[in-house]
Amino acid sequence: MTLADAIGYLAATLTTAAFVPQALLTLRTRDVSGISLGMYGVFTTGVALWLAYGIALGEWPIIVANAATLALAATILTLKITIERRQRRTRRDGGA
C-alpha cells in the first residue's frame, strides 16, 4: 500500500465515522432545530450515488464506506423529519 492509499483509507474511515457521534447525539437529545433538512436531504442522495458509483466500479472500499455513511445519514434525516412532524402536530393540537 502506498502512502497515498493509506491517507485515502484513513480519510474514508474518518468521514464515515464522523456521523456516528451526530447520530448518537440526535437520538439522545432529539434536538434537530439546528440541523439542516436541506443538508441531510442532499447529502443522503449524494452518498446513495457514491454507493451506486462503487457498485458500478466493483470497488469494495467505496461500497463499504458509503453503505455505512448512507445508513448513518439516513438515520439523521429520518430523525429530523419525524421529530419535527411530531412537534408540529403537538403544537397544532394545543400541546396535548
Place this chain on the structure above:
Amino acid sequence: MTLADAIGYLAATLTTAAFVPQALLTLRTRDVSGISLGMYGVFTTGVALWLAYGIALGEWPIIVANAATLALAATILTLKITIERRQRRTRRDGGA
C-alpha cells in the same frame, strides 16, 4: 465520460453542496446545540486528509471537491466552537 464517471461527479457535487444549507442555517440562526462537535471535528479532519490524498495523486476533481467541503465544514466547526464559548461566558458572567 462513462456512466460511472457521471454518477461519481454528480455524487461529489451533491456531498459537497449539501454543506451549503447547513452553513447558511447555522450562520443565520446561531443554533448549534443539536450539532455534534465530535462529528465536525472528525469530519473536518477526514476531509483535510481527502484533500491531501487528492494532492498526492494530482487528481483535480478530488482536490476541488474536498477544498470546497473543507471550507464549509471548517466554517460550521468554527461556529459551533465560538457560539458555545460565547454562551458559556455569558452564563458565567450572569447574562451580562
